[in-house]
Amino acid sequence: MSARRLTIGEHGTIGFRERPGGGFTAATYYRDLRGLRRRLEASAPSKSVARRRLLARFEETMRLGGSAGFDPRTTLKDVAEEWHAGIVERVDAGRRSPTTAALYRHALNRHLLPELGALRLSELTTARLDYWLHDVRRRKGHSTAKLCRSVLSGVCGYAARRDAMRVNPVRDVSPLESDLGEPARALTKAEAVEWLALLEGDEYARRMDLPDFVRFLLGTGLRIGEAVGARWDDVDLDRGTLSVQRTIVRVAGAGLVARKPKSRAGVRVLGLPGWLVDLLRERQVSARSVEEPLFPDALGGYRDRNNVEAAFRAVRSGTAFEWVVPHTYRKTVATWMDAEA
Known part of the structure; x- marks a missing residue:
């Protein structure tokens, strides 16, 4: 027969153990006001006194709010x-x-x-x-x-x-000094052309829709999670704008989940360059609904950013572009904008 589950605010059976130096320790488990199972202990020269001290600690803990009953002995x-x-x-x-x-x-x-x-x-x-x-x-x-x-x-x-x-x-605690590594690097415009040509010439990259995806990243400066979350109803091609409304994350036990960007500033409207508007018009012809992502998976749903990044790694491995990582595109956009300012 399984043990009965404690109700919130209830303690279980009190047990005792002898201390090596003499005396006894009384211990029990209880459920605090948030439903968490916790352990309490109290020691004294005799079992009866240890029991009274333990019950007093329990009462004080629950009076403080159950979950607030920490002390220096808590782990x-x-x-x-x-x-x-x-x-x-x-x-x-x-x-x-x-x-x-x-x-x-x-x-x-x-x-x-x-x-x-x-x-x-x-x-x-x-x-x-x-x-x-x-x-x-x-x-x-x-x-x-x-x-x-x-x-x-x-x-x-x-x-x-x-x-x-x-x-x-x-x-x-003293500051944690960072290890000196390679500084973040942006693509030059010549490198971007070469990288896109490499992607266009790779059958696997084309099958994974990477060439247009890179163009979209370079035209918007979005994070990968935001890019895979962009849908057709977020785009106004007549005005040439994109409304950034969500980012796609993988949550344990729930799969891919659409969430608001992590800051209020993350929800924003971007102006799209003319060449990107033209590209999206061509892609829109094959869209199945306005709620479909701009870059869907095979079933028309959101793509997993981890799979996208794995596809990029597979393509750039052994090439001169092994240094290109997801953040490269955002840095590239920022660098180009600074140069044009």
Whole structure:
């Protein structure tokens, strides 16, 4: 028979274990006001006193709001799970990007929880976290260390706002110096012509609709996620404008999802160059509906940006354009605009 599920605000059976130095520790699980299963402990010289202390802690925790009952003995893992649950709530409310929640989840599962999750909040000193983050930079690179710092700061800040930590220890960690690498590079107009010619001459690139897709990126400066999210009802070819309304992201368990761009400024109207208007008029002839993407998949739906980027990698591999990455197109557009200003 399976164990009965605790109701919110209820604790389970209290268990005891003998402490090596004498006395007893009483422990139980409970469900807080957000439905999360949490563990409480209290120690004393006798079982009866340990039980009273545990029940007093439980009452205080629920009085504080259930989810706010952290203290210096709470583990980083417990706080991190509740902090991330809050991020997911904001995603569901449309206030955060689902890719942000997925990225933070990846950092927690891959780095923070395996290496720091068992530490108590009282053990998360600035010195210890400074050493760990710089060690991550050495082992995994600057971008991973920077992500870990952001997540760790969010978790510790969450604990500090609930009086479980006096200050956020990540605040005083020394700066993470980036590794010197190749600076971002833009295509020259001659290189753009050569790159497009290479794509036009590649049967796989044509089948994946990459030549026109690159022209669209160079004519708009859109991010890949925004480009695959552009639909025919976003375009006014008579006026030569494109309304950027969405970006396409992949969400675990939900597949491809259309979301608003990550900032208010991301929802914008762009003027299209005449040559791009002509290109879109030619493509519009084969459109099946106004709600179809400008660059659909085989079934007429949104394309996965990861698949698009994989197709680009396959085509440029072994060529002189291996350095061309998704951000290259945005930098190219910005560079050309600066030159013409």
